[in-house]
Amino acid sequence: MDRIFYNGVIKTVDDAYPVVSAVCVKNGIIMHVGSDAEMLRFQSDQTELIDLKGRFMMPGFIDSHMHMILTHYQNMQLDLGGCRTKKEVLKLLAEEADRHRREGRENEWIKGVNFNQDYWADEKRIPTRLELDAATGDVPCLILRCCGHTASHNTKALEIMGVMDEKEGETSLNMLFLDDGTPQGQLFEGDAELSSQYVEVPSVEEYVQWIRDESANCAKLGLVGIHSDDLNMVAPGRDVQNVMDAYKIASESGQMSVKVYEQCRIEEAGLLKAFIEKYPRGTMFGTRFVTNAIKEMGDGSLGAHSAVLRGSYANDPKAKGVQVHTDGEMNELIQIAHSGGYPVAVHCIGDGAVEQVLNAMELAQYNDPKPDIRHGIVHCQIMGTDQVRRMQKNNVLAYVQPVFCRADSGIVDDCVGPELAKQSYDWRLFADLGVHQSGGSDCPVEPCDPIPNIYYAVTRDNGKGGSWYPENAVTMEEAIRMFTIEGAYAGYAEATRGSITVGKYADFVVLSQDLTKIDPKDILNTKILMTVLEGETTYDGR
Ligand SMILES: [Zn+2]
Numbered sequence: 001m002d003r004i005f006y007n008g009v010i011k012t013v014d015d016a017y018p019v020v021s022a023v024c025v026k027n028g029i030i031m032h033v034g035s036d037a038e039m040l041r042f043q044s045d046q047t048e049l050i051d052l053k054g055r056f057m058m059p060g061f062i063d064s065h066m067h068m069i070l071t072h073y074q075n076m077q078l079d080l081g082g083c084r085t086k087k088e089v090l091k092l093l094a095e096e097a098d099r100h101r102r103e104g105r106e107n108e109w110i111k112g113v114n115f116n117q118d119y120w121a122d123e124k125r126i127p128t129r130l131e132l133d134a135a136t137g138d139v140p141c142l143i144l145r146c147c148g149h150t151a152s153h154n155t156k157a158l159e160i161m162g163v164m165d166e167k168e169g170e171t172s173l174n175m176l177f178l179d180d181g182t183p184q185g186q187l188f189e190g191d192a193e194l195s196s197q198y199v200e201v202p203s204v205e206e207y208v209q210w211i212r213d214e215s216a217n218c219a220k221l222g223l224v225g226i227h228s229d230d231l232n233m234v235a236p237g238r239d240v241q242n243v244m245d246a247y248k249i250a251s252e253s254g255q256m257s258v259k260v261y262e263q264c265r266i267e268e269a270g271l272l273k274a275f276i277e278k279y280p281r282g283t284m285f286g287t288r289f290v291t292n293a294i295k296e297m298g299d300g301s302l303g304a305h306s307a308v309l310r311g312s313y314a315n316d317p318k319a320k321g322v323q324v325h326t327d328g329e330m331n332e333l334i335q336i337a338h339s340g341g342y343p344v345a346v347h348c349i350g351d352g353a354v355e356q357v358l359n360a361m362e363l364a365q366y367n368d369p370k371p372d373i374r375h376g377i378v379h380c381q382i383m384g385t386d387q388v389r390r391m392q393k394n395n396v397l398a399y400v401q402p403v404f405c406r407a408d409s410g411i412v413d414d415c416v417g418p419e420l421a422k423q424s425y426d427w428r429l430f431a432d433l434g435v436h437q438s439g440g441s442d443c444p445v446e447p448c449d450p451i452p453n454i455y456y457a458v459t460r461d462n463g464k465g466g467s468w469y470p471e472n473a474v475t476m477e478e479a480i481r482m483f484t485i486e487g488a489y490a491g492y493a494e495a496t497r498g499s500i501t502v503g504k505y506a507d508f509v510v511l512s513q514d515l516t517k518i519d520p521k522d523i524l525n526t527k528i529l530m531t532v533l534e535g536e537t538t539y540d541g542r
Pocket of ligand 1: 065066229
């Protein structure tokens with residue numbers, strides 16, 4: 001044996017032998033599991049013995065939806081996520097603008113990211129172009145909300161983007177206007193990223209470095225796998241080839257500390273066909289990268305009132321939400337992916353978007369039956385119970401982010417009313433109906449840390465000392481499955497990953513406490529002690 005892990009409390013997530021104390025690993029594969037006495041018999045002179053000292057070990061975590069490349073890119077920007085007032089945001093931007101001027105970089109864009117005005121104590125309103133101008137002057141500046149669905153720009157930025165002459169009622173852009181008819185600064189949805197046309201496409205070498213650094217960060221958080229949505233994110237329309245080339249180099253040269261199941265975001269029919277032709281589903285670079293699903297966008301976000309609802313917003317009856325694709329486009333995109341052998345993973349926050357996407361999936365199945373394909377809906381937030389049942393009937397996967405409970409529990413009831421709110425984020429119903437439900441963070445929206453996710457899945461802590469529709473919570477057992485075997489299932493990898501089972505890859509995480517034994521309120525105190533991917537230690541914090 002190469003390595004024997006022993007003297008542990010090892011939760012396997014495999015019903016055949018739920019808890020063992022030792023595991024033997026050879027060539028990255030689990031060879032035997034059982035008691036210390038049984039396993040230590042397999043040791044030779046070459047075996048590395050790892051004494052777990054009674055600690056809790058389980059299959060390594062899998063995050064079923066995040067954006068690794070975007071996370072790195074955003075970390076390079078000015079982080080406004082910690083700001084608790086609008087005043088603070090404007091002060092940070094003013095300081096950054098001064099820095100640019102001092103260093104002769106006044107033409108370089110300031111990009112503030114991650115802000116969430118719902119957290120601001122003084123005024124929960126996104127700054128206009130004029131307010132940004134007062135802080136930043138002539139240095140081009142934009143600030144992107146944490147959800148990525150809306151951005152506000154200063155005048156200089158709008159001038160560079162060539163949109164200062166747009167007129168209300170005439171413009172094709174999704175944007176706001178001031179009372180005097182000039183642009184207000186805020187753009188939404190696809191147009192929130194308009195400024196990215198001015199971003200230089202990072203080189204393959206830069207991407208390789210980002211992948212190396214971010215995947216090491218994932219390992220620190222106990223992750224062995226992530227489903228990552230990376231294409232057309234940093235420089236939409238221009239970055240696909242560099243990202244794919246970088247993953248090939250990073251994986252094949254051993255620079256990845258996590259396995260990536262790529263959620264390939266291609267939202268135009270012709271480009272999608274060409275991509276599928278070049279990279280069929282299951283295209284692997286080494287063992288740590290695979291093209292797994294096609295990612296599409298259904299709607300926007302709840303906070304920006306751009307999620308598409310079947311009804312109307314309880315607190316904003318005029319808001320309609322923003323449908324990213326017409327029904328015809330969505331039907332076509334899903335049909336192309338489906339018939340090309342790819343499942344889709346479609347971003348849907350509102351029940352109106354869910355409806356559009358379920359219709360498209362059913363149509364694709366009707367035209368070209370593929371009972372085993374694993375289409376899924378990413379987020380599954382505002383939903384009617386009828387739609388969850390429809391997902392069950394069609395074997396549609398749910399990709400959920402329990403940690404969203406932290407920010408959303410305070411706004412959902414106001415946005416959609418209590419009747420629909422209590423049917424929403426209903427992880428209990430998914431579990432009860434046997435819908436395949438995997439868990440993720442949507443990082444950089446939330447950190448890709450599985451521990452808070454598991455905490456919110458189990459507690460639905462509302463941040464006010466109570467619990468938000470606690471009847472919709474899952475059990476610890478179910479939460480663990482969401483971040484292990486179900487993440488593997490969503491990646492068509494349940495035969496090789498996601499549990500500690502003989503013949504699977506040795507993907508483990510060692511924790512400071514036994515998640516199955518502690519009081520739920522202590523979950524957040526859990527530390528990652530070691531992460532093992534394919535038998536190799538990718539993080540050691542012991
Ligand atoms: Zn996302």
